Amino acid sequence: MMSMRMPSLNKVLITGNLVDDPEARLLESGINVANFRIASTQSYRGRDGEWKEKTCFIDVVAWRRTAELIGEFLRKGSPVLVEGELQTNSWQAQDGSQRSRIEILARRVQFLQKERAASESPDQGPAPARAVRREQEERSVPSEAPEDDYDDIPF
Amino acid sequence: MTDTGSLDRPEVNYCVFTGRVIRREGLRMTSGGYFTLVFFVENTMDRGREADDRETRVASNTLRVISWGRSAQALDDKVRVGSEVLVEGYLSSLDYEDRSKATHHRMEVTARSVQVLQDPDTSRP
Numbered sequence: 415m416m417s418m419r420m421p422s423l424n425k426v427l428i429t430g431n432l433v434d435d436p437e438a439r440l441l442e443s444g445i446n447v448a449n450f451r452i453a454s455t456q457s458y459r460g461r462d463g464e465w466k467e468k469t470c471f472i473d474v475v476a477w478r479r480t481a482e483l484i485g486e487f488l489r490k491g492s493p494v495l496v497e498g499e500l501q502t503n504s505w506q507a508q509d510g511s512q513r514s515r516i517e518i519l520a521r522r523v524q525f526l527q528k529e530r531a532a533s534e535s536p537d538q539g540p541a542p543a544r545a546v547r548r549e550q551e552e553r554s555v556p557s558e559a560p561e562d563d564y565d566d567i568p569f
Numbered sequence: 570m571t572d573t574g575s576l577d578r579p580e581v582n583y584c585v586f587t588g589r590v591i592r593r594e595g596l597r598m599t600s601g602g603y604f605t606l607v608f609f610v611e612n613t614m615d616r617g618r619e620a621d622d623r624e625t626r627v628a629s630n631t632l633r634v635i636s637w638g639r640s641a642q643a644l645d646d647k648v649r650v651g652s653e654v655l656v657e658g659y660l661s662s663l664d665y666e667d668r669s670k671a672t673h674h675r676m677e678v679t680a681r682s683v684q685v686l687q688d689p690d691t692s693r694p
Contacts, residue, residue, distance in 0.1 A: 420653055420686065424612050424630070426584040428660060454582050456659070470582075470662040472676060493578070500584060500612070500678075502630040516632060516660075516676040526579075 424499040426518055428472060429526070430454035432492045438485025448481035450474055452494060473517040474498070480523055493526040582659040584678055586632065587686070588612035590652045596645040606641035608634055608648055610656060633677040634658070644683055651689025657682040 430452030438448040455469045474496055476484055488494065498521045504514040593608035614628045634656055636644050648654065658680040666672055 421587050421655070422614055423655065424586040424614055426660065427581050428583070429579050429581040454580075454660070455578075456580055456582055468661075470660060470676075471674065472660055472662065495579070495581060499614070500586060500630060500632055501628070502632070514631070515674070516630075516678075 425497075426500055427495070427497055428452070428454050428518070429493070429495045430472065432488055432490050432494065433471065434490050436484050436488050438481055446478055446481040446485070448476045448484040450484065450488065452496070473515065474520050474523075475503075475517055476520040476523060480520060484523060487525060495524040495526060496520050497522040497524075583657075584660060585655070585657045586610070586612050586678075587653070587655045588632065590648055590650055590654060591631065593648060593650060596641060603637055604639075604641040606636045606644050606648070608636075608644075610634055610654060632656075633675070634680050634683075635661075635677055636680045636683065640680065640683070647685050648683065649689055652685050653687035655684040655686055656680050 433451045433453050436448045436450035438446065440446055451471055451473050453469050453471055455467050457465055457467050460466045496518055498518045500516055501519045502514050503517050504512065507513045588610035590608050591611045594606070597605050597607075599605060610632045612630045612632055614630075656678060658678045660676060661679045662674060662676045664672055664674050
């Protein structure tokens with residue numbers, strides 16, 4: 415029997431809407447970082463045969479250019495599709511206890527908000543802070559990890 | 570980029586990862602009569618080599634996984650501490666209160682499928 419290496423795999427794909435404006439900031443190192451939480455809703459059929467919805471709240475972190483664009487274009491209510499990987503963020507709480515949480519390290523964030531037509535009132539629907547610039551047709555922006563290369567070396 | 574008219578909200582929630590089981594709880598039954606099995610998987614990702622090529626950087630994450638129903642019962646026999654697993658599922662979250670009544674938010678993976686790729690007893694080369 416052929417002996418196999420253990421595959422190293424960590425991928426997540428999720429859609430949702432921002433539950434609040436993203437927190438985007440520039441670190442002292444000059445790297446941009448953005449944190450936001452999305453509400454992701456799934457439909458399922460319950461035991462009674464009726465369709466129901468369940469919503470979960472997922473924390474996302476993005477870096478560099480992706481973080482910059484998130485801070486510029488996303489607001490509370492913005493729909494997004496996030497591609498990335500699961501990571502654990504650990505910290506020490508004020509009471510001294512060790513806390514950790516799972517979050518998504520976003521590799522790519524697609525902005526799903528459709529541009530408003532010129533005839534639409536700016537008060538309708540969730541409003542981004544500013545309109546997407548015409549030269550920025552591409553809304554999915556690949557992200558860069560903070561310290562490592564994106565391409566894993568397989569051997 | 571495709572631009573359609575009115576589009577239904579897409580529902581996508583999928584994750585897949587591999588790792589080693591580092592802790593597991595016993596099979597339990599909820600008040601609603603469902604079996605659950607909770608275990609923790611340490612996922613390790615290679616991050617390439619340092620510039621001087623001396624060592625490979627590794628990112629390690631501990632992920633909480635919950636399995637329900639018949640899957641939980643089946644996994645109770647198969648998943649052990651040290652098992653290497655491949656988990657497919659979706660993200661879920663819940664808010665809970667600790668003993669001091671502080672509210673915490675927790676994310677976990679609800680497993681749709683768990684493959685045991687290697688038992689802990691199997692000797693590794």
